Amino acid sequence: MGNSRGCLAQSRLPCSNYTESVCCKGRNAGGEMQVMWWPQEQDNVNYLVGNLESSAPIDGAKRFPQRWTWRVLFVAITIALLVIFILTLSPLGEIEVSVGFGPTPTPTVALSRYAGNVYFVSDLSWGTVSLDGKRLAHLPSPQETPLRLTRGHHILIYQAAPFAPQSCTISIPTHASDTCLVGNLTTMREPALPIMFRVSLTQLPPEQQATLRTAVQSALNALQSTATIYPGETYADGTTRATEPLQAMLRFTLDSGNLTGAQCPFYLSDCRYGGQNCQQLCSTTAVVPQQATDQMWDTNGLVLSRWDITRLDGHPLAHNLPDGAGAVVDRDALVPLVIRWDGTAWQVTVAPPTPSSNMYSVDVGCASALAAVNSGVLPYSPVTGPTPVTWHYAAAPSRVDGCLATETLDDMGPTPITPNGAYLLYRFGSFVTVNAVAQRYWPDLPHADTYARAIAVQLGAHP
Numbered sequence: 001m002g003n004s005r006g007c008l009a010q011s012r013l014p015c016s017n018y019t020e021s022v023c024c025k026g027r028n029a030g031g032e033m034q035v036m037w038w039p040q041e042q043d044n045v046n047y048l049v050g051n052l053e054s055s056a057p058i059d060g061a062k063r064f065p066q067r068w069t070w071r072v073l074f075v076a077i078t079i080a081l082l083v084i085f086i087l088t089l090s091p092l093g094e095i096e097v098s099v100g101f102g103p104t105p106t107p108t109v110a111l112s113r114y115a116g117n118v119y120f121v122s123d124l125s126w127g128t129v130s131l132d133g134k135r136l137a138h139l140p141s142p143q144e145t146p147l148r149l150t151r152g153h154h155i156l157i158y159q160a161a162p163f164a165p166q167s168c169t170i171s172i173p174t175h176a177s178d179t180c181l182v183g184n185l186t187t188m189r190e191p192a193l194p195i196m197f198r199v200s201l202t203q204l205p206p207e208q209q210a211t212l213r214t215a216v217q218s219a220l221n222a223l224q225s226t227a228t229i230y231p232g233e234t235y236a237d238g239t240t241r242a243t244e245p246l247q248a249m250l251r252f253t254l255d256s257g258n259l260t261g262a263q264c265p266f267y268l269s270d271c272r273y274g275g276q277n278c279q280q281l282c283s284t285t286a287v288v289p290q291q292a293t294d295q296m297w298d299t300n301g302l303v304l305s306r307w308d309i310t311r312l313d314g315h316p317l318a319h320n321l322p323d324g325a326g327a328v329v330d331r332d333a334l335v336p337l338v339i340r341w342d343g344t345a346w347q348v349t350v351a352p353p354t355p356s357s358n359m360y361s362v363d364v365g366c367a368s369a370l371a372a373v374n375s376g377v378l379p380y381s382p383v384t385g386p387t388p389v390t391w392h393y394a395a396a397p398s399r400v401d402g403c404l405a406t407e408t409l410d411d412m413g414p415t416p417i418t419p420n421g422a423y424l425l426y427r428f429g430s431f432v433t434v435n436a437v438a439q440r441y442w443p444d445l446p447h448a449d450t451y452a453r454a455i456a457v458q459l460g461a462h463p
Contacts, residue, residue, distance in 0.1 A: 116172045117146040117192035120158075120288065121183060123199045125296045126341075127160030127289035141288050142185050146192040156180060158197040160289065162208050162341070166197050183286060197289070199297070201256075201280040212346045213256060216301060216337060219348040220252040223364065225400040234446055235309065235428035236321055246317065247310045248428055250400040252364060255279060255302040255332050262304050263331045266375050271302060271332070278302050278334060297339040302332040305368055307429065323368045323429050324377065331375075333367025365395030366403035369426035373405065378424075378431060378442075392421075394459045402427035402452070404434075404459035407441070423461040425452050434461050 120129050120139045129136050132154055140146055149172045158166045168180035170193070183196035201209050229235050229246040255262050257271075257279040264271035268278060276282035283299045305323035310316050322330050336351035350364060362370050372378050373391055392406040408421040422441050423434035425448055432448040433439045434456040439447060448456060 114191040116149040116151070117190055118149055118170070119146050119185065119188065119192050119194045120156075120197070121185070121194050121286040122158065122160070122197040122289040123283040123286060123297060123299065124160050124163070124197075124289055125287050125294065125298075126292050127158055127197070128291065129289070130157040130159075131155075139288050139290065142188045142194075144189060146188070146190055156195065158289075160197075160199070162205065163199050163203045164205075166203075168195075170195060185286075194286075196286055198274075198276060198283070200276060200282070212339070212348075213254060215346040215348045216339075217254050219337070219350050220254060220303060220335075220364075223350060223399055224249060224251045225398045226250075227398070227400040229309075229428060230449065230451060232449060233428065233452070234430045234432070236307065236318065236430070245312055247312055247314075248400060249308040249310075250323070251306050251308065252335075253304045253306065255304050259304055261330045262302075265302070265332050265334055266371060268334065273300070273334070281337070295341045295343075297341070299337050299339060300334050301337050303335040303364055303367070304330065304332050305364070321429075324372055331368075331371050333362075333364060333371065335364045335367065362393045363395040363399075363403075365399030366393040366405070366426070368429070369393060369403045369405050369424075369431075372426070372431070396455060396459060401455050404456050404461055405431070406461070407438075423456055425456045425461075427452055427455070 119142055120136075129139060131149075136147070149170070151172050153169060153171045153175075156168050156170060168178075170178050170180040174193075181196045181198065183194045185194045188194075201212065204212065226247055226249045229242045229248050231242050231244055234241050235246075235248060253259065264278075271278050273282045273284065278300060279302055281299045281301050283297070285298055287298075307318065307321040307323060308316070309318040309321060324331070338349045338351060340347040352363075370391075370393060389407050389409050392408075394404045394406075396402055396404075403426045405424045405426055406421045407424070422438040424431045424438055424442075424445070425434050431442075431445055432452055433442055433445050434448045434453060438445075453461075
């Protein structure tokens, strides 16, 4: 049994002297040391047993072949480099690497710097917010640093008596199952989610709903006023001309969906604004609710304008006459309301008349004028045609006296802008021209008499 490697049966050297790939396995029953040699090629394996007279302690460095040690080191380095390569390709923070056995963990989405930032806003100026069962002592305004929610699912509860509590869920990061309404804020100190709590009449107990509707109607009743229709003035649909002095009363009625024939404003689809049904009151602004003593709800209601016409002796000529003609007939107006709750009763006021060019929100005294302009009841001027124009509206302090509507041409119009614009006075349900520009634009409209012209001047016209 010759072997060039030198590990032969006749070898008498101790195990410590073997320089080849040798493993000493201990002594057998006869006192002989068993020696196994592993050659480099696995197809030439030999098992050798020799009788050794003596042996030295086995050197620990000789237990494993040197080449196997390098192989193990090479594999370990390769695995380490592979792990580093995978981490380099993955976005920072978007995966988790774990060592061990078991199912692969769900990837964790990295959060942006502003993730979790929230503000809380409501239609009401009062109320409290609880986060996961704990009431928040302070709700930051958009000018302050927002509240930051931790990762995960959260439950929010908004309470503002006498309205029913509201509950919703929000997740960080956001999830499709979240139920909280996220609104819009034009100005914020930091990017954040404005979580909005909306309210309506339906969130009040039935007795409070009835009480609040009564309070709103009482505020509208306070706006009704009377004026004299002089001979020669037109009223109602603009085709009836008075032949004697008449008494006209303008009334306003809250439309809660109970008025037969009433139509939504032309600019509100299905009487809804921002997802709210305006027949149950709807808000166009939002505030940060606080524990304030002045508990205010800045909202809007749908209101229908009607006329009662009588002779001076009180004899009725017309009752519940619609304010306007054509598409304006029985069309609601969106009227701003200021509602306060003192803890026991409701107080309601109608926003005072202020000049406005907002086509969606004007004073109740100008609502029918705006509807007539935007619905096409007032035809295009034969002079300007469908030229881009801007309208401005100003209601008389006593709404029955009328609304001044001013038209000015935009810069891109073919006709130069006039210094004063075209003035129309909407009075008793029809338009009259106030100045020469308006007469040139709408030659078929009646001209304002001396009394109507004086009202227009008080409202800012410059004939």
